[in-house]
Amino acid sequence: MTTVEPQWVPSPADIDSAVVTDFARFVETRTGTAYPDYHSLWRWSVDNLDEFWRAVWDYFEIISPEPGVALASSAMPGATWFAGAELNYVDQVRRQARDDRPAIVYVGEGGERTETSWPELLRQVDALAATLRGLGVGTGDRVVGYLPNIPETVVAFLATASLGAVWSACGQDYSAPAALTRLGQLDPTVLIAADGYHFGGKTHDRRGEVEQLRAGLPTLQATVLVSRIEAPVDGTIDWADATAGESEPTSVAVPFGHPLWVVFSSGTTGLPKGIVHGHGGVLLEHLKAVALQTDIGHDDNFFWYTSPSWMMWNFQVAGLLVGSTIVCYDGSPSHPTTDALWNVAAREQVTVLGTSPGYVLACAKAGGVPRTDHDLSALRTVGITGSALPPSSSLWLRDNVGVQVGSISGGTDVVSAFIGGVRTVPVWPGELSVPFLGVALDAFDVNGQSVRGEVGELVITAPMPSMPIEFWNDPDGKRYRDAYFDTYPGVWRHGDWITITERGSIEVHGRSDSxxxxxxxxxxxxxxxxxxxxxxxxxxxxxxxxxxxxxxxxxxxxxxxxxxxxxxxxxxxxxxxxxxxxxxxxxxxxxxxxxxxxxxxxxxxxxxxxxxxxxxxxxxxxxxxxxxxxxxxxxxxxxxxxxxxxxxxx
Known part of the structure; x- marks a missing residue:
């Protein structure tokens, strides 16, 4: 084995207090088998998918009628998960309501700050759900957003999901034509939009784009407008009016695979693919990824720099599923200075901060030292995604921030990660520590043979519950099959080159199609x-x-x-x-x-x-x-x- 020194090693206290350690004890009680380390738990999870996902279901006490067998059919595509379950994503959020800390903290680029309490979050969700219902939105209808990363966007998603309707959104950096190529596929009933946003020290008026969207979405029954720059748009419903008053909580129980949202591929070489995920699959996958892998819980402040156009926005909202406070930031990561995100992390006592390799490199070149320039005493983990993190940048984080680096790799396709970190395993420079639990990760050569210590195609050999239930407007499933299963029948080919090391860690080398x-x-x-x-x-x-x-x-x-x-x-x-x-x-x-x-x-x-x-x-x-x-x-x-x-x- 190549001798590579880890840059971060968990302490005995880290291991003992980790959520994944508590989960391992829970599994040991059920199975009568000890799992002395993460890799033994991972091996059990992929060899026993039905038992593993049922254990996740029971550990997080999902509310539903008797769900039946976790995995009735493991065929890919077309796996059958929890066929008897009826649930709603929003119910898990409701269960976390508390009075001792906010649900959402909003921080603006100029330093403005607001808090949304848990009771106020749920009041707005229920009030907006009542408004949407009054506008004709029902189970399976689509509500779309053209919004920045603000608390109102979270409320809009949760209100939509509570009705069993389907959510989709674009950030306001998208032009109206770009947004229409995505949202226009969905024939939405209601548009929720902001009049503008702030970025790079400038105010961006998006009223013209909102009008173009309204004109290009002929199925709209109404538009709800969030005021960000105090620029009204005629013929719209004011957000304050749409969320006013008290309404009875509504959470429509839907089947496990009922559509929760549509997220879109980048669409650089054709019409963006609408990737549809279900309530149950997202709920289980995000509970696992947020709590077991990222170690986020009731006492955490979770901040990932993202946009509603990107799946990491969906991932950050999942912090609410475990009772953490999520931080929404509307602005540039580097304005007014390169260390803007570190400043937010310090002010909000963030425990898990997510960013990109590009931002880390920019900070390294700027010459600052975040852990001495800012009070990062609360920070426990820096999450990284978007592209591969070079060893040099990983070591810069070690020397200048001094916490666990949780680099992850996955995709919009599963709205989660395949590989990343965990609180109980060391971090090696330029490597992702582990495959996630329940992810049957492998590397294949050109002949479809498993390889170790050399570059291979990233493949998933068994289903995950958050794999797409379908692509939008793909009635025979051909686009879906062609996207992932055209190379190795019955095996998900993701399109990344990876090396699985003898340590069980993973190096990501980039897209195999480039x-x-x-x-x-x-x-x-x-x-x-x-x-x-x-x-x-x-x-x-x-x-x-x-x-x-x-x-x-x-x-x-x-x-x-x-x-x-x-x-x-x-x-x-x-x-x-x-x-x-x-x-x-x-x-x-x-x-x-x-x-x-x-x-x-x-x-x-x-x-x-x-x-x-x-x-x-x-x-x-x-x-x-x-x-x-x-x-x-x-x-x-x-x-x-x-x-x-x-x-x-x-």
Whole structure:
């Protein structure tokens, strides 16, 4: 085994007090078998899925009539979970109501702050549910949001779910056309929107976008407007009126697989896929992921920097399922200074903070030391997702924050994680500590054989309850099957390259559909970024490996410079040396190109595959949907660069 020192090791007190340890004791009592460590508990959980998920159900005391067998059919796709259950996600939130701490704390970019108590949260949920019911919303109808990350968004979701209606939302950074390509698929009954939002020190008026949405959603019966910038919109219902007064609590009991929400794929290369998850599957998966894996409970303040467009918003709301206080933040993570998120974490005594590798790198380059610049005495874990966290950034967190790093990897597809951390297992730099409980994780080679210690495809060989119940407007299930089961029949292929180490930890190398395959040697793009983006002169990078019509293989690296750096011969040499020494001498790029920026999806993923298709001769207008891109004007630059290169070759 390669000798790698862990950067964080749980103390005996950490292990003894962890929720997952208490759960292990609960399981030991039921099974009569001891589980001395996490890996033995994980092995039992995937070998005995029916027993495991029934144990989760009983441990968290889910309210429902007798649910029957947990897993009646394990076929993928099409597994049958808790066929006799009737429940509602919101009931689990109601059970957490308390008077000693708020349910939601809102923090604005300018420092403004509000608290929403548990009784007030539930009063607003019930009042809005009554309003929605009066507007004709019933079980299975759709309510959609065009909102920032504010408490009203949480209320809107919970009110919708309590009726057995289906929720979906976009953040207000999406243009009206981008939002319509998603929400317009759902034929919604009610739109809940804000008049604007605040970001980067500016106020963004979105009344025009709200009007475009109303015009583009012909099934709407009404629009409820949240005032954020005090800019009214004619013909809408004021939020204050929609949530006024007292109403009887309503939670419609629905089957385990009844749709809870629709979340959308990035949609960069076509119409975004509407991914539908059920009440029961989300409830169980999020209780497991939040409580057992992330160790969040009644005494925690949980803050993940996110947007309603991204599944991590759904994941943060799950903090309410275990009685924690969630922190909603509407603004830039780096305004007015780079350490804005650390400032919020300190002010709110956050115990679990979630952010991205990009933000960590920006903080490292800014030169601050969060644990001395801010009071982070309450902070226990820093969660990371969005892309792979380089070892250098992980070690920076060790040295400058000094807490457990809980890097996770999963996706919108299951609205959770497959792999990540747990309070009872060490953290190694650049590695995710464990597969999550109940996740039958494996790595397959090209022949579908399980591999260890080498790069393979991330696969899931047994069902999870939060796998999609369907794709929206996919009546025969073909799009669903093609998305995950076209390579290994009956096995979920996620599209990531991973290595499962002898320690049982996991390294994530990036998307397998953007693999760098030079002379038969495959490498994930994340390995290149880890080497290049650690250089102080580099703000961000994008690497592409594109097979050419003439049989050539072209591998350019595009870089965005930091500060007043220049892309001269000396810097080019340093970049090549970093890749050669830290990644692979076979993957030194053919060209290093100064770019005006790197395009991303609106959830922060680099547009490797669409840019690759453009460089392979694809039509830029068809290769990427600009409404799904954070800086669509950059697509023209990359298309022009590719065209110019081809012209010079000819």
């Amino acid at each position: 693999t760098l395959n030079r002379n038969g040697i495959r490498m994930g793009s994340a390995d290149i970024y880890q080497a290049v983006e650690n250089l102080p002169e580099i703000s961000e990078a994008l690497v592409i490996g594109a097979e050419q019509p003439d049989g050539d293989y072209w591998m350019p690296l595009f870089v965005v410079l930091a500060g007043d750096a220049e892309l001269d011969d000396a810097l080019r040499t340093r970049i090549k040396t970093a890749i050669r020494d830290q990644a692979s001498p076979r993957h030194v790029p053919d060209d290093i190109v100064l770019a005006p920026g790197i395009p991303h999806t609106r959830t922060g993923k680099k547009l490797e595959v669409p840019i690759k298709r453009i460089f392979q001769g694809g039509d830029a207008a068809r290769a990427v949907d600009r409404s799904a891109v954070d800086a669509p004007e950059l697509i023209e630059w990359y298309a022009a660069y590719g065209t110019d290169r081809m012209a010079k070759k000819d």
